[in-house]
Amino acid sequence: MIRLNGVGQVFDGREGSVTALEEIDLHVRGGEFVTLIGRSGCGKSTLLRLIAGLLVPTSGSVQVAGEPVTGPRRDVSFMFQRPALLPWRSVLSNVMLPVEIDKGRGGRGKAEYRDRAHQLLELVGLQGFERRLPHELSGGMQQRVSLCRSLMRDPQVMLMDEPFSALDALTRTELSEELQRIKMELSTTIVFVTHSIEEAVVLADRVVVLTPRPGRMREVVDIDIPRPRSLGQDAHLTEVAAISGRLHALLSEKADVRPVDEVPR
């Protein structure tokens, strides 16, 4: 579904260039749930933005559904760390934004999608809040709206950049359960960035560990724990803990390549 071949990304900044990513080879199968972990600044967001077509790689190639990525695709949705809701739009109208944009470009009518929007909002427990403005909702509720919005176009691929990191533990657990349910129902392909190792393990079919400066793939770990999994009470605590421990060790290793990559111009 997603294929990255020798992908590298170099940013030209004021103080020389920064190699954010180097030699990334990754193949994500259709319906697979891949989580990305790594220290801050190791290029996780950059990798997602490359897949999303928001950024053009300086080297290598990115393919989605067998086609080279040239820009944002309709069947790929991006979910940000913060809810990124338009503050003047009601909950419903925020969820409708993607199809409204399609309509502006000659897509189908709005009404057909309204039912879908209500359905999604109900799925995440927001029925009755359709007319509220974002600032009237809690952070967790806003992130749910954002989730609904990213599901609105029935994406084949969902790219999620630390979507739950601003939430409290309980909401986080709930939402990650919900996400697994949605994923199993729709067999969406998901690439999910997180700072939480436990979250990465609980959600993933495979965990990709990135090391910083330059961002490289350190290791890919298969997770064979049966689903549905949970971070909550009936968690598969022992299995998760065992794998998490290994990932912790991987992450705290010093990067084995060049320590500094800032190349002066």
Next chain:
Amino acid sequence: MTKRSWLTSSPVAAVVLPIIGLVAAITLWWGATVVFSIEPFLLPGPWDVLVKFFDQPGQLLSETGTSLLETIEGFLLAIVIGVPIALVIVRSVILERLVYPLLLMVNSIPKVAVAPLLVVWMGFGQWPKVVMVLLMCFFPIVISTAQGMKSTPTELVELMRSLNATRTQEFFKLRLRYAMPQIFTGFKVAISLAVIGSVIAEFVGATKGLGYVIQQSGASADTTLAFAAIALLSVMSIILFYGLVLLEHILLPWAQEKR
């Protein structure tokens, strides 16, 4: 705690508090004229001013109408010209560098100095007044609009990009909407300046308007009449300003939260 929250949050308090402030100021004014027994031709009391107004209410109100019309016309013209200029400036760095210094220069000219020139160019009708108002309002509107258009969070821009929005959609559905509160701030600054602009223009070469009344009353040492005209001007300013505040409340209910 309860007392404070009532005073800051209740809509009744929002109306009552300014009135209390106003009444206190007028009482102080009245007290000063009585205690120091000031001659009315130096400083008339509030009562004298009120009597003066009711001597010839129709006349004064019609002068107010003249000034009000000039003010609103100039203000609207400033919006019609200023907002598009700001939108263009924001889109192009070259244009910004080309135009900004010019705008700054025009803005730094003392407007009083231009008033006689406007009369020479445009005569004694309402045009020099409208243009003066325009000159006064133009700058804050351009600045705040440009500022607002630049303030779109990158996150939301990236959202629109990821949704494959066209440039036009990004502009109308995101950037312009996001700038509205700041544009309104510019409007609120501009409307007070607009009133000042109309008075300045009426000082020079006018036969109507509150500025003209003030100027005439100076010549005939009718201080009380000048005060009546000034009071009407302030009332006009306040009404225009709160009119904009009300419009903002209606049009941008989502923006109130940020205060």
